[in-house]
Amino acid sequence: MKAVAEGKLSLDTTVAELLPDWKQSNKASITLKQMLSHQAFLYPWIPFYKETLNSKGFPKKTMYQSKPSERYNLMVTPKLYLKSDFEEEMYKQIKESVLIDPPTSRYSDLPYYLLKKYFETESGKTYAQLVHEEVFEPLNLKRITYLPLTAFSKEEIVPSEEDTYFRHQTLHGSVHDMGAAMQEGIGGHAGLFGDTYDVAALMMMYLQEGEYNGVSLFKNDVVSMFNQRYYDDLGNRRGVGFDKPQLEGKHQSTCGCVSEKSFGHSGYTGTYTWADPEEEIIIVILANRTYPNDDFTFSRNNIRTRIQELVYKALII
DSSP states (O other): OHHHHTTSOOTTOBHHHHSGGGTTSTTTTOBHHHHHTTOSOOOSOOOGGGGGBOTTSSBOTTTEESSOOSSOOEEEETTEEEOTTHHHHHHHHHHHOOOOSSOOOOOOSHHHHHHHHHHHHHHSSOHHHHHIIIIITTTTOOSEESSGGGTSOGGGSOOOEEESSSSOEEESSSOSOHHHHTTTTOOSSSOOEEOHHHHHHHHHHHHTTTEETTEESOOTTHHHHHSSOSOGGGTOOOOSSSBOOOSSSSSSSSOSOSOTTOEEEEOTTSEEEEEETTTTEEEEEEOOTTSSSOOTHHHHTTHHHHHHHHHHHHHOO
């Protein structure tokens, strides 16, 4: 959003413009608007980790070591280090992946890998460093970060999962998402740890068109530009990056009781935040449905949107 506000990118910027060495890929002409609206027909995710496991489902000794070295320096957890060149292999697989056929609107993590690569190449900084300098530090947010073990004690961090399928250890201060873990815990799509106050502050900044506590991160109506459905005629409810209320019914992205101008997002591990400019309500739910293990009943029972519905009933007379 900052890059668009500053004129460095536009919603029509293509993958080939972001990553010039992708000019010959089948993704070259996909635009930023298509990617972030999840209308680019990219696969939802690629299970990169599976090829690094042995026949018994444990990390291959040829792929991992328990301590860092020059050849194994990608920290998956503090006890597990991946081969140094594997992140490039992940990008190669994304570049060569086929598009969904028939073309269907589906959420995909893959655009956020590409944007992370673009911003790191453009800035010469790690994505974590860039986000801290460009967003968290100006807004004076102290309790949202990548790699939380570098900033907080374990006692202040909830565990993510008892992993029995990949890392085979308790994930405590390490990201749940496998792809982000294989990027040293720093993904464009996953890896942030934070508290409800700082998440709410970010949502307030969006509600105030890029301003928070006297600090202006961006202007030029960029929030409104991103908070639009561009493909609703194709049955796609999403804005650009933001999720939006479902097109019909209840208990999908929302309770069905929010305004059309509202926006937010849910996260796989049980997180959820939603902001409604018409009702002046911000909801932040940092649930933890993946600990000790993946509990799909949480999602099937619509716990987050039912909480949202109760909040609306309590606050709106």
